[in-house]
Amino acid sequence: MPYSAWLVLKVIDWGAVPVGLFAFVHALLQRPDAYTAADRLTKPAWLAITAGSAVALLLFSFAGVAWMFWMAGLVAALVYIVDVRPKLIEVQRGNKW
Template sequence: MPLRLDYLVLQTIWFAAMPVGAYALLHALLQRADAFTAIDRMTKVSWSLITAGAMAGLLLFYPGSAGFVFWMAALVASLVYIVDVRPKLNEVQRGNKW
């Protein structure tokens, strides 16, 4: 049975999502707790648990399976952290460079 294109695309996305989730979790764990309150977001514990749960969801579920909804929610949680929270954390810890 030849490999189908949709299978290859889903497999590639699944493998690409792993480092994204791992990076979000690692970044959340390595930041100062007061930086989260300074940017007026949830606490470090909250984001650490969210990204840890997201990483578990990325590992446990597969995009082509019945758990696709959970996998997608995990990917979205990781991407929200990377796109929204991480830049603000980096900015507040670096300071304002005018």
């Protein structure tokens, strides 16, 4: 594998780790009642999902044999960031009117 391709894969691989860590830390800092108010899974469930996601992104590689676990971790973190996080922020911010 050429060095430039290896470098791109490593940037993608290690660039996903902060995404998983951000999702876990954000889930950790939210109020438990916000999850039920946002009609999402419970806080312990999202903590387990995002923690598993962060661990998968740390342990497995995008270019490795177990890339499916890496991809599942990235998808889980992105689902939290794109779907759950905005709802939690909306619920905790309250009605602006």
